[in-house]
Amino acid sequence: MDLHGFLKALARRWPTVVVCLVLAVGAALAVTSLSTPVxxxxxxxxxxxxxxxxxxxxxxxxxxxxxxxxxxxxxxxxxxxxxxxxxxxxxxxxxxxxxxxxxxxxxxxxxxxxxxxxxxxxxxxxxxxxxxxxxxxxxxxxxxxxxxxxxxxxxxxxxxxxxxxxxxxxxxxEAVAPAGPVSPRPLLNLAAGALSGLLLGAGIVALRETLDTTLKTSEALGEFTALPGLGTIPFDKNAPRQPLVSAEGHSKRAEAFRKLRTNLQFSQVDDRPRIIVVTSSVPGEGKTDTAVNLALSLAEAGVSTCLVDGDLRRPCVAPAFGLVQDAGLTTVLIGQASIKDVMQKVGGQLSVLASGAVPPNPTELLASARMEEVLRELADTYEVVILDTAPLLPVADTVGLASLAQGALLVVRASKTSRDQVRAAAESLDCVGVRVLGTVFSMAPAPKGGRYGTYGQYGELPAPRASASLQKEAVTPAGTRRAGVK
Ligand SMILES: Nc1ncnc2c1ncn2[C@@H]1O[C@H](COP(=O)(O)OP(=O)(O)OP(=O)(O)O)[C@@H](O)[C@H]1O
Ligand SMILES: [Mg+2]
The missing domain is CATH 3.30.70.1130 (EIF_2_alpha)
Structure with missing residues (x-):
């Protein structure tokens, strides 16, 4: 850790330093007031x-x-x-x-x-x-x-x-009665307490920083994975209550999903992956949030999109839209219904295939030949098929499913997912030969700074208006890129 990294860590973990400072100063004051004057x-x-x-x-x-x-x-x-x-x-x-x-x-x-x-x-x-x-x-x-x-x-x-x-x-x-005590010395004790508190705080920050292998910034993620960073979704305390973000919205999260969509559209212009899995290494990293809002964003930009709930362990797509959950992917896979029967429409361009009933054998179902057929059928009908999935490391479901997809988005939760987990997830995708299109850095600390006119965060692309046709053409990813974690 260099000095710059250490100062950044101090700025990020300032509460630790403040707590140590307060405790040390408190201890110094207690010692001062409890010790007998000499x-x-x-x-x-x-x-x-x-x-x-x-x-x-x-x-x-x-x-x-x-x-x-x-x-x-x-x-x-x-x-x-x-x-x-x-x-x-x-x-x-x-x-x-x-x-x-x-x-x-x-x-x-x-x-x-x-x-x-x-x-x-x-x-x-x-x-x-x-x-x-x-x-x-x-x-x-x-x-x-x-x-x-x-x-x-x-x-x-x-x-x-x-x-x-x-x-x-x-x-x-001759000796005379001294006016003041030689000890304790309140100012000296206070200064010593403050100094030791600061040193202790800085030491703890340095130790935690050394032991902490999570990724704190999208730059660090890019450096570590050598994958394109397609989006950084800021942490939004309203996300659990409002999982859906309108592409026309003006929140930082809405801007982030617009940027993710645009980056995805422009990153693979020569080879269009139509079936994209959204996955991550461990649970709770924001896969569903990303899949749902990316699909919504693409649909709002005029791209005909199908969102499939491929997480047959903890399906969350249907509840996010307030749709029926019991009929969906598993119903089709076991041949009880056709895709058309269970597909649910959300607006003009977005169709959602819920998970259906939770099966006892999700791994086999998701890697089955029938699943491949279903995906092919969907890709023939829709321009883009987005699949929300289970995490890669705890279960084998997604590895099988990813092998049927044409591209994967790897979601990494800021300050939570460790480097080892990201590496393992990227390696498992690499093993099945799926192209990792890029990473999505989720729940990142909200960027500081205001907006710049109507252009949102300075440097970000403006919200789409009547540019749907251009964006439709641009959903043409190309170039096989494997997860090359350093
Ligand atoms: N940008 C965000 N800011 C704050 N909270 C978020 C954000 N994105 C997602 N969350 C919350 O984090 C939790 C996990 O998100 P989500 O369900 O999308 O993750 P997941 O990777 O799909 O989890 P699982 O592996 O269990 O399917 C949810 O409560 C969600 O509301
Ligand atoms: Mg999920």
Whole structure:
């Protein structure tokens, strides 16, 4: 998936990104509001040496302090300091726990020690910091006094001879109660939440896109099948209630069927396939919708058309027109009636052969010699015979029927049919040697953009008017084209 494809996927799957963003920001807000605030109080100590007044002694004192100040910093979190603080302030904690909330740092080349104390209460943090500073100073002075120092230490370290510690610690900055907590940080948490939400959303989109093998655009379908894309039927929420579309209608769906008819008429001008099956790989892809409206559209353009319900499992053609379903194709196939007896007229140019009673053996019936005869008879009577069929992959009915037809339209449902299913369907048509005239991309996201004058979608052909005779001539498909799926 390239960057362009990824951005398109993001635009298409934006709700996923929004949901992740909202969840992550919500989690960040929850964490922020549920976490206990932590306040930090700071104090600073200055390590001074009790030395003489001359410059040499002062320099020696300075070096002495700098050399030991790192060691002093390490003493801050020892029990010597924390235990008296816990006792003095009557803290409900242990010296070890208190030590874990204290940080002491001695910046390099200085004689300063910064002590930081974290606590849930700002005033208490300051009190503890000041108490720690006081106990720490006392501990250092105690350790450095000659009586505490070891013999060797005493011999090396500088100390006064009067038993007083050679160092003294002074507070340069007393701790005060901090105005605000150091954590949680609402803005930081919010930004981190938003960023992780966006990344998570983008990751999910990329993953779904990688795992999703359905075809999203008619271009992708054309690239995948290497078949002509004869039409793209937009998704229309009214389609289940209004299955029939008038060719004169102005809806996008009506325009799409006009375009399908025109493309079909002009795509095969040298070799006219008169018997065309409309099929697809799996159920519910829009075969019946396409067959019915294509037949209607051809008839409205003046082409004498016969629509046959060749789906003997789930026949839906007769109900779409409000016609009788019980007498039709199967009645003729078993010899109970002639074609003329059961053919139902819909307007001047369209005749419908319903399915008839649903038989127990549709596969044999549809591939029978009698079926071939019926189709030949129909092709002699009508200019075009359109057959609605069952899906190719779950049942074998359509493969047999397609072998008797002169061309097939492969319906592929947008964002639903997988590449594997399309490939398998195209291969099964190829196996029986039926010419795949092209694909119909159904239930595609409705194209954006308005109309351009009376020309419908910009670039599409205008609705037919009195051009029926021209179109009648043009129903002359030619050139054998097999499904060449990449
Ligand atoms: N362009 C469309 N927009 C929205 N819904 C549609 C569209 N075309 C068809 N449908 C709906 O999709 C469902 C399946 O359509 P249809 O019956 O034409 O598919 P099918 O391939 O013939 O299914 P089956 O394999 O069961 O015969 C129906 O409810 C139909 O109303
Ligand atoms: Mg159907």
């Amino acid at each position: 306040y930090e109080a700071r104090t600073q100590l200055f390590v001074a040496t009790r030395t003489g007044e001359d410059t040499t002694q002062l320099n020696q004192g300075q070096s002495f302090s700098q050399a030991r100040v790192q060691s002093y910093a390490a003493i801050v979190t020892t029990r010597q300091v924390t235990q008296p603080v816990v006792k003095e302030l009557r803290l409900r904690t242990t010296p070890e726990e208190l030590a874990s909330r204290i940080t002491a740092v001695a910046p390099l080349n200085t004689v300063l020690i910064d002590i930081t104390v974290r606590d849930a209460k700002p005033a208490r943090a300051a009190r503890i910091a000041n108490a720690v500073a006081e106990q720490f100073s006392a501990a250092v002075e105690r350790l450095e006094s000659p009586s505490h120092a070891s013999g060797s230490e005493r011999s090396r370290s500088r100390h006064t001879d009067d038993g007083v510690s050679p160092v003294s610690l002074g507070v340069t900055q």
